[in-house]
Amino acid sequence: MTIEVEWRDYDVIVVGSGGAGSAAADAAAAEGARVLVVSKDPIACSDTKISEGNATVRGTVSDADTEQVLSDNLRVSGADLPLPALTDAYAKDSRPAYDWYRAHGLRPKINQDRKGPFARPLAKGGHTVARSVGHKNAGVAFSHAAWDAVVEGAHIDYLEDAWFLDLAVEGAENGAPGRVAGGLVYHAASGTLVAVRAPAVVMASGGLNTLYFPKTDTMRGNTGDGYAAAARAGADLVDMEQVQFLPFCLTAPASYEGLLVGEPSTASFLGVLRDRHGKVILDGVYLRTRAECSAAIMRAVADGRGTDDGGAYLDLTANARLPRSGKGFMRYLETSMPSAYRTARQALSKPAVRCEESWEVRPAAHYTMGGIRVDATGASVGGADDGTAAAGLSGLFAAGQAMGGVFGANRLGSTALTENVVFGLRAGRGAADHARTHSRATGDDAFRSLIAAAVAQFGQSGDQAPAHLKLELQRAAWDCIGPARTADSLNRMDAVIDDLADRAGRAAVPDYALWNQAFIEWVELRSLLDVARAVTAAARERDASVGGHVRLDRPQVSILAQPYSTVVRGQAANDGVLRFHANRARRPRTPAMRLLAMRLKDAWRKVQAKVLCLLPPALLDPILDRRYRAILGPGDAAPAVSPGGPAAAVADAAE
Amino acid sequence: MKIDIVTTRNGVRETVAYDYRPRQEGERPMILDVLLQAQATALPDLAFRYGCRARNCGVCTVDVNGRPRIACRARVRAGDRIEPMATLPVLADLVVRRDGIARQLQGRTTPDHRDPDVNAEAPEAYHDLTACIECYACLDGCPMHARNFGDDAADAAAPDAATGYRWGNPFSLLKLQRLRLDPCVSEDGRQAALDAAIDLGLDACVGCKGCKCGVGIDLKGGVVGELLAAAGDRVPGDGASAS
Ligand SMILES: Cc1cc2nc3c(=O)[nH]c(=O)nc-3n(C[C@H](O)[C@H](O)[C@H](O)COP(=O)(O)OP(=O)(O)OC[C@H]3O[C@@H](n4cnc5c(N)ncnc54)[C@H](O)[C@@H]3O)c2cc1C
Ligand code: SF4
Ligand code: SF4
Ligand code: FES
Numbered sequence: 061m062t063i064e065v066e067w068r069d070y071d072v073i074v075v076g077s078g079g080a081g082s083a084a085a086d087a088a089a090a091e092g093a094r095v096l097v098v099s100k101d102p103i104a105c106s107d108t109k110i111s112e113g114n115a116t117v118r119g120t121v122s123d124a125d126t127e128q129v130l131s132d133n134l135r136v137s138g139a140d141l142p143l144p145a146l147t148d149a150y151a152k153d154s155r156p157a158y159d160w161y162r163a164h165g166l167r168p169k170i171n172q173d174r175k176g177p178f179a180r181p182l183a184k185g186g187h188t189v190a191r192s193v194g195h196k197n198a199g200v201a202f203s204h205a206a207w208d209a210v211v212e213g214a215h216i217d218y219l220e221d222a223w224f225l226d227l228a229v230e231g232a233e234n235g236a237p238g239r240v241a242g243g244l245v246y247h248a249a250s251g252t253l254v255a256v257r258a259p260a261v262v263m264a265s266g267g268l269n270t271l272y273f274p275k276t277d278t279m280r281g282n283t284g285d286g287y288a289a290a291a292r293a294g295a296d297l298v299d300m301e302q303v304q305f306l307p308f309c310l311t312a313p314a315s316y317e318g319l320l321v322g323e324p325s326t327a328s329f330l331g332v333l334r335d336r337h338g339k340v341i342l343d344g345v346y347l348r349t350r351a352e353c354s355a356a357i358m359r360a361v362a363d364g365r366g367t368d369d370g371g372a373y374l375d376l377t378a379n380a381r382l383p384r385s386g387k388g389f390m391r392y393l394e395t396s397m398p399s400a401y402r403t404a405r406q407a408l409s410k411p412a413v414r415c416e417e418s419w420e421v422r423p424a425a426h427y428t429m430g431g432i433r434v435d436a437t438g439a440s441v442g443g444a445d446d447g448t449a450a451a452g453l454s455g456l457f458a459a460g461q462a463m464g465g466v467f468g469a470n471r472l473g474s475t476a477l478t479e480n481v482v483f484g485l486r487a488g489r490g491a492a493d494h495a496r497t498h499s500r501a502t503g504d505d506a507f508r509s510l511i512a513a514a515v516a517q518f519g520q521s522g523d524q525a526p527a528h529l530k531l532e533l534q535r536a537a538w539d540c541i542g543p544a545r546t547a548d549s550l551n552r553m554d555a556v557i558d559d560l561a562d563r564a565g566r567a568a569v570p571d572y573a574l575w576n577q578a579f580i581e582w583v584e585l586r587s588l589l590d591v592a593r594a595v596t597a598a599a600r601e602r603d604a605s606v607g608g609h610v611r612l613d614r615p616q617v618s619i620l621a622q623p624y625s626t627v628v629r630g631q632a633a634n635d636g637v638l639r640f641h642a643n644r645a646r647r648p649r650t651p652a653m654r655l656l657a658m659r660l661k662d663a664w665r666k667v668q669a670k671v672l673c674l675l676p677p678a679l680l681d682p683i684l685d686r687r688y689r690a691i692l693g694p695g696d697a698a699p700a701v702s703p704g705g706p707a708a709a710v711a712d713a714a715e
Numbered sequence: 716m717k718i719d720i721v722t723t724r725n726g727v728r729e730t731v732a733y734d735y736r737p738r739q740e741g742e743r744p745m746i747l748d749v750l751l752q753a754q755a756t757a758l759p760d761l762a763f764r765y766g767c768r769a770r771n772c773g774v775c776t777v778d779v780n781g782r783p784r785i786a787c788r789a790r791v792r793a794g795d796r797i798e799p800m801a802t803l804p805v806l807a808d809l810v811v812r813r814d815g816i817a818r819q820l821q822g823r824t825t826p827d828h829r830d831p832d833v834n835a836e837a838p839e840a841y842h843d844l845t846a847c848i849e850c851y852a853c854l855d856g857c858p859m860h861a862r863n864f865g866d867d868a869a870d871a872a873a874p875d876a877a878t879g880y881r882w883g884n885p886f887s888l889l890k891l892q893r894l895r896l897d898p899c900v901s902e903d904g905r906q907a908a909l910d911a912a913i914d915l916g917l918d919a920c921v922g923c924k925g926c927k928c929g930v931g932i933d934l935k936g937g938v939v940g941e942l943l944a945a946a947g948d949r950v951p952g953d954g955a956s957a958s
Pocket of ligand 3: 846847848849850851852853854885886889927928929930931932934
């Protein structure tokens with residue numbers, strides 16, 4: 061049996077239907093483009109949906125929260141890898157982006173004095189101002205907005221259960237990328253290949269974190285398909301070594317491995333990280349970035365001081381022990397990250413949940429800071445330094461986790477939900493504009509070899525199961541290019557990738573067309589192999605530790621050093637395998653005075669935190685009690701996530 | 716631990732007895748753990764949906780011993796039988812075609828009726844409905860949804876998931892009722908949402924014993940009851956409505 065090919069014509073294809081994809085589709089349709097959204101998961105089912113629902117909205121607490129302050133926060137925490145044009149765009153659009161969600165039904169609590177949403181009172185690590193707005197039902201509330209935008213949206217067609225396989229490209233010459241002619245999609249629900257002619261494609265396909273499964277808290281669909289397809293088509297990727305590992309994820313029980321139970325802020329005023337012998341490996345945890353906490357855990361593990369499961373202990377007991385403020389702390393813990401706490405409550409022992417015992421935690425992949433290299437309109441760029449669209453893959457746009465360059469070496473908490481719409485709207489507009497001003501593809505040649513390759517895969521006989529190769533790759537990726545890396549581990553990774561790529565050539569795929577899981581696994585394996593190569597190539601180019609890239613055998617990068625981003629471009633060799641060439645793009649340093657001011661502020665906060673810990677309990681308790689009252693506000697803040705009693709829940713037998 | 720997994724490959728349905736091996740002493744695995752392990756060992760092509768493993772994404776619902784369960788958060792017991800959701804057409808193994816459910820709202824809701832001033836706070840009831848994770852457990856036993864498959868001879872219509880089902884379900888009613896509670900939706904928008912609910916077959920709810928939600932949302936009172944009350948005489952009742 062051969063699989064049927066269906067041809068379709070659109071102005072813009074949007075890959076993905078999370079925050080970025082839904083915003084891009086909405087913006088492109090508003091510009092009059094005919095839009096097709098393809099999404100492997102059901103519409104709006106995405107990381108956006110499963111997030112904690114905290115969104116950065118500049119100026120919610122104070123007018124002193126200027127665009128400059130927010131842009132600087134992003135760049136400084138990103139170790140100056142972020143492109144100023146992107147962080148400025150983010151700072152400029154953060155409010156309109158948030159209001160886009162609201163226009164589609166997101167309803168926060170309103171601060172009538174400031175005529176806008178309330179922010180959570182504690183600034184999340186790396187933010188110098190409180191500007192993270194929390195929401196009832198967390199990310200699920202955001203996904204309703206994304207869903208409404210796509211399903212209710214006028215002039216938007218969509219296909220779910222649809223795997224975007226490859227970009228069709230024409231006119232690539234002499235190593236320069238060509239232009240997009242459309243893309244090839246496997247629509248599993250109808251069992252067809254859909255060849256979509258379109259002059260512009262927006263990649264809003266999320267991250268690559270499934271490369272580290274099960275040590276990840278993200279959606280299964282994070283298999284890096286967007287990066288891989290872009291790279292195969294000749295687009296540049298940037299900062300691919302920068303994967304964010306969230307420090308506080310579970311090691312056990314097995315059903316919960318990798319799931320998120322907290323942020324640095326969860327540690328609250330007195331929480332510390334300890335090694336297996338009980339020795340403190342990090343204090344002032346609540347003021348640290350995710351990267352700092354993850355690095356502390358992984359360094360302890362590398363020194364042989366980790367727990368049996370390769371993690372460390374998050375010790376919150378000092379917070380809970382104080383007679384008065386301990387109650388405030390527990391309420392804070394329950395309400396500040398409700399779905400993470402729900403996971404902790406289900407998975408950990410009763411004394412641990414009451415914070416009478418430490419929690420065993422280990423980092424897990426959470427976010428991909430690197431991605432498709434773009435400018436502030438979301439257009440693919442190539443060339444030196446900031447790059448230009450003229451040297452990029454013409455017609456390719458990216459937004460959300462799929463794009464790189466805005467967060468550099470570290471992403472601050474609550475910034476992604478805003479970012480995906482800031483750049484989703486920009487990329488959607490850019491793509492519609494591109495479709496208007498550029499002629500359509502000249503023929504269908506660009507599709508021929510893609511279709512032939514996909515068709516040939518159905519009915520392949522072989523002795524390898526793609527699902528199993530995927531698991532092998534995931535294990536190796538954690539060990540070799542996970543939260544701690546060495547020159548040796550990078551070499552080992554390359555060997556594993558070569559072996560698996562070879563065996564992937566002998567993958568068995570049955571010949572039926574309708575929802576062929578083996579084909580799906582093979583497609584995702586191919587993406588994961590490509591992105592693993594990109595991560596390894598970038599990690600080699602980045603020869604010191606910075607942010608999410610922790611090299612155990614190399615020093616921390618000096619803040620005085622000239623910052624640079626890694627850029628990788630793939631090239632298919634004769635054997636069809638994608639090899640990456642890495643180089644560097646120079647980045648400007650944040651002006652010394654601004655950097656210094658921020659560092660001093662941060663250092664001062666850490667000193668204050670230390671002093672606080674030295675106070676005798678009798679003095680400390682009332683101080684913390686007041687702080688929790690201020691944080692929680694009247695009525696003790698946020699209510700529980702899901703309404704209704706367990707008695708009404710027919711499907712959720714574990715609760 | 717022996718578990719029956721019902722697989723469908725290329726249209727052929729079969730029951731596979733899978734022997735789950737605990738990974739830890741005293742492990743109390745979830746349904747999803749069984750499916751993942753089966754795929755990692757004996758059944759590499761096993762098709763099933765999952766996403767977050769944390770009861771947030773709503774796509775992993777399967778029937779266990781004939782009742783819908785969220786696979787990542789439902790404990791498994793020896794002898795359990797795992798099947799695809801009976802309420803939707805099977806694509807492969809445990810994967811059912813879901814998109815017809817959402818699609819039926821296309822063109823029936825009114826995005827234009829939202830007020831641009833977004834600084835209005837929504838009532839608690841609005842947030843209660845936003846808790847829906849779209850797991851579709853509520854389709855179980857819904858006579859309105861069953862009409863799509865011809866269970867009600869008078870209304871028999873060929874189900875067409877690609878264009879959206881003719882008749883509604885608790886999820887689509889929830890989406891419509893949510894619009895009616897949104898402070899930023901105009902009076903016209905609210906009316907249109909009610910009209911859509913009636914058009915999707917709200918009359919089936921009259922006398923129905925009521926729907927149950929997989930995560931505990933009060934569908935009976937908060938959705939169906941409210942819609943029936945608002946519809947009044949437009950949906951003739953027998954006095955035994957779901958509210
Ligand atoms: C547990 C958790 C908590 C989080 N909490 C927060 C928070 O509180 N605040 C915050 O700002 N951020 C948070 N984040 C991060 C944030 O949710 C994500 O980074 C962001 O939502 C990504 O949006 P996106 O639109 O880029 O991608 P996603 O929302 O991941 O959407 C990706 C889409 O692409 C589709 N797709 C992928 N590959 C293909 C393909 N080949 N073909 C077709 N479709 C494809 C998927 O189906 C999906 O629709 C959290 C993340 C997690 C996992
Ligand atoms: S009350 Fe209405 S929506 Fe609920 S199960 Fe009955 S017919 Fe279906
Ligand atoms: S209403 Fe409840 S059962 Fe129905 S889809 Fe939503 S969460 Fe699932
Ligand atoms: S996998 Fe997301 S709800 Fe089960």
